[in-house]
Amino acid sequence: MPIHGITERSRNVKDGFIFVARKGARDDGILHVQEAIERGAVAIVVDRNTGLDNNATKEMTLITVPDGRKFISHASAKLAGHPSESMTIIAVTGTNGKTTVTHFIGQLLAMLGEPAAVIGTTGLFMNGRKVNLDIPEMTTLPAEFLHPLLRDCVDAGMKYMVMEASSLGLSTSRLDHCKIDVGVFLNIGVDHYEEHGSKEAYIAAKKRLTTMARDLIVNAADRECVELVKCSERPIHFFNELMVAGKMIPYDLYPIFLPGKHNRLNALAAVTVMHLLGYNYLKILQLCSRLKLPEGRLQRLDGGDVTVFIDYAHTPDALQTVLASLTEESTGELITVFGCGGDRDRGKRPQMGKVAATYSSKVYITSDNPRNEEPSTIIEEILMGINCESGKINVELDRRAAIEKAICYAKNGDVVLIAGKGHEKTQQIGQELLTFSDYEVAEVALRTKKK
Template structure:
């Protein structure tokens, strides 16, 4: 019989769909079989022995497979016509920097006259323009959304796809049936350990990309990334702080204009990918002068001598990298506003408190996305990493007020870093999402500073 689509979300079922009744972390698809059939599902797929009560329902096909996730990945690619086979796919993984590097690669391709789409944390961009589609707000899309999206990109004339490959995306088979030409390894830091069960499981998830990509681009300055690709049976191209594809970078071609050493390294990662795609390194390096950081990545506001940066840094490594860069480049005091997300790796919270104290003259600790955790309990875990210099710390649970206080505190010549949420336009408290933009709050606070 004709099949129109596949999903593991019963609410997304339409006439002619396959419904995969997979057991998830919080829910079991078998509990939603009746709804799926009522919505028009013509087949039910399960990946375990179990009773599926179909009494009183119209006749459907019941299929048992070894692994529901693998089946969704395979079937989604097949139903979309395997679009990844007709494009060049670049997948970027790393604890920090994925969004910036994917956008840099997309921008370089566009400068060279190529049609490219970027898919990741900040959404979908085709040839540098954001495209608004009804897709989940996720770093790496589930296969049932990814392959139809790749098909749309192909039909829109995109030759290249540059996507973020999160550890969770890799470990849950979202990219299993997507042909990947270049896999990029930026760094391995502290994040998502609890979601994977351990650091080892987190690293094993990243390592899956070494088998999936035809060529690898690897940060030679990150020993864990180097170790990860040590036994790779495919070509590996290294980049580092001073090198691209093994070549030293002449001083006059180094991308010094970008704020932060980490962003200059991100640019060199992008140039190395271009080398793998057969562009001459010394032709693409000068193009780095035109690169623009994506929204929420050291996004800058200036008013009355005060400089405010909005950045997505939400791990100890990312926060340290950004603060170290701003320390080198700032002339006045460095003031930091940050919090930690709820229902995420708790081990990083005291580490981030310690990092912020090390580099900052003043710290405003606040809420990030507390989700289902008690906001003050999260703040107490951050404070546990600050053993001394508590006098430089201000606790303000309300994020809006924390940003306003930090901006008011800053004097001409000072730098304020608002870290953790970057481009996000919402704040999640409990199960509710509230409209909230660090950039807009900071912009208003700067305007009102001298009133």
């Protein structure tokens, strides 16, 4: 029987599809078998005793497999013709910096005339241009979307694919049947612990990449990363602020033009990848002066006397890194607007509050994506980490109002950092997904301030 596709989402089933009735965190595919059949499924895959209604599936092929996720990964790669084998795949993991590093690698490849695609938090880019596709907004795509996308990229002539490999993507087998040539380890910080169940489980998820990639590139300055790869049998290539793949960086080629030490380190991670791909690292360092930060990563808005930065920093490590960088470059006050997402790691909230209060002259604590949590409860947990004069801290539940107040307060020479959402164009409150852009709100507030 010809098979035209595979999915674990019943609403995506079409004629000739296999439906994998897998049990997820919030829903059970078994409950949607009938819908899948009505939409044209020709086979149902299960990975446990189901209690399925025999009348509903009596004329349907029923397949039992040990692991539904691994089956989706295997079958998606097979149906797409194993496209990863026709490309050089670079997978970048780390708590912070994945988007920036993947885009830097993509830009360097483009400068050399190499056809390259980049996929991750900000979407799909081919040769530097964004391609709008009907795919989930996830850092690492599920296998049923990833392999058809890789096939499209191969058919479009892409020679390289640079992708973000999130801890959740690795732990849920999304990349299991994707051939990975280079695995990059940037850092291990505080995030996603609750989603994985523990810090140990989070690190174990990252560690999976050490067995999946042919070669490993590792930040020698991050102890957790070094510890993570020490038992790996794969070739390991280290980089830090002074070297790429064991080679010292000439002072005159050091990427000092990029804002923040973390972005300079991100650039050197990208240079190390290029060196491993066979390019002369000195030549690549010369190209680094043309690198541009991706949207929402220390994205700058000049408002005359006041400068605003939009950044995706949503972990304590990332927020501290960005604030430390801006402290070095600011001549006036540093004003921070931030919140924490709901239904995510609660342990980081007081830590982020402490970081913001330590580095900032003024802090506006607000909503991020509260999701199904009460925004005021999230803010209370952020405040638990703050021990300073009350005049420094301002609470404003409405994110738009918080941004407007921060920019209105800012004076000549001040810097305003709006952290947490970066490139995002929406805000999730409860089950509603509202249109919201930090950049656009800040832009309007700056124009109003000038009047």
